[in-house]
Amino acid sequence: DAGVTQSPTHLIKTRGQQVTLRCSPISGHKSVSWYQQVLGQGPQFIFQYYEKEERGRGNFPDRFSARQFPNYSSELNVNALLLGDSALYLCASSRRSYEQYFGPGTRLTVT
Amino acid sequence: GQQLNQSPQSMFIQEGEDVSMNCTSSSIFNTWLWYKQDPGEGPVLLIALYKAGELTSNGRLTAQFGITRKDSFLNISASIPSDVGIYFCAGQTSLDGGATNKLIFGTGTLLAVQP
Numbered sequence: 001d002a003g004v005t006q007s008p009t010h011l012i013k014t015r016g017q018q019v020t021l022r023c024s025p026i027s028g029h030k031s032v033s034w035y036q037q038v039l040g041q042g043p044q045f046i047f048q049y050y051e052k053e054e055r056g057r058g059n060f061p062d063r064f065s066a067r068q069f070p071n072y073s074s075e076l077n078v079n080a081l082l083l084g085d086s087a088l089y090l091c092a093s094s095r096r097s098y099e100q101y102f103g104p105g106t107r108l109t110v111t
Numbered sequence: 112g113q114q115l116n117q118s119p120q121s122m123f124i125q126e127g128e129d130v131s132m133n134c135t136s137s138s139i140f141n142t143w144l145w146y147k148q149d150p151g152e153g154p155v156l157l158i159a160l161y162k163a164g165e166l167t168s169n170g171r172l173t174a175q176f177g178i179t180r181k182d183s184f185l186n187i188s189a190s191i192p193s194d195v196g197i198y199f200c201a202g203q204t205s206l207d208g209g210a211t212n213k214l215i216f217g218t219g220t221l222l223a224v225q226p
Contacts, residue, residue: 004153033213042114042199042216043154055211090153092214099144100203100214102153 002027004093004103012109013081021076021106025093031055032074033100034066035090043090049074078108086110117200117217125225130187132220134200142203143176143183144214147196154199158185190224197221 005024013019025032031050035043045058049068068074072093078085086109092100117134124130134143142161146154158169160176160183167174173186183200200217 031212035214042201042219043214045213045215048211048213050211056213058213088151094212099142099156099159100212101156102146104153105151107151 004091004101006089006091006103006106008106009104010107010109012111014111015081015083017081018077018079019081019108021078021089021091021108023074023076023091023093023103025072025074025091026101029093029095029101030072031094031100032068032072033092033094034074034076035092035102036060037088037090037105039087046076081110083110113215115200115202115215115217117220119220120218121221121223123223123225124190126191128190130190130194130222131184132198132200133182133184134202134217135182136202136215137181138202138204138215139180140202140204140215141180142205142212143174144201144203145172145174145183145185146199146201148199148219149196157198187222190222192224192226195222195224 033048034046037043047066048056052068063079066076088105090105091103094100115136145157148154158174165176171188175184198220201214205212
């Protein structure tokens with residue numbers, strides 16, 4: 001079975017712009033979570049969606065938003081980009097209450 | 112953001128040596144997971160632990176879920192060069208029958224193995 005896929009792989013944006021990142025979960029997984037990983041740190045939880053409903057939100061500003069589609073894929077949107085938003089954005093999928101599997105991530109650079 | 116205390120921060124060892132690392136939290140978790148991450152890639156799940164006191168092995172890796180549910184340990188036996196990477200612990204609390212869950216990650220342990 002295919003693992004979690006994310007697109008794009010790399011992205012360069014300018015301060016103030018908006019970005020959309022995409023994630024496709026493992027087949028059969030209905031939960032998708034988003035994490036931000038800044039260089040040198042562990043991933044930080046941003047959002048979790050289960051069955052298209054937001055089930056959790058981390059300590060991130062309202063500039064961050066996400067949604068999950070009927071096929072369980074997900075998008076993460078970040079508005080008004082700041083230099084500090086530069087990071088590796090990871091998507092993870094899981095079955096209900098089981099371990100989470102991560103995709104390869106999207107490397108976002110804000111200049 | 113919240114991170115779990117993971118130690119040691121880094122380890123530089125010779126091939127064939129055994130490795131131990133641990134993770135502690137002020138909060139209780141009902142699941143502990145250990146991941147390995149290579150540069151520029153996503154974390155890869157190594158071991159998942161679901162019960163306090165549980166000891167689980169995956170090849171040369173052995174992990175334990177602490178009795179207090181606030182800590183976990185990972186051991187790697189007979190290290191090889193491909194063990195190089197950053198190891199992260201993560202605590203997970205599931206709510207609403209498992210529909211809600213999020214991971215809190217440790218600060219990471221950088222492992223370097225010299226052939």
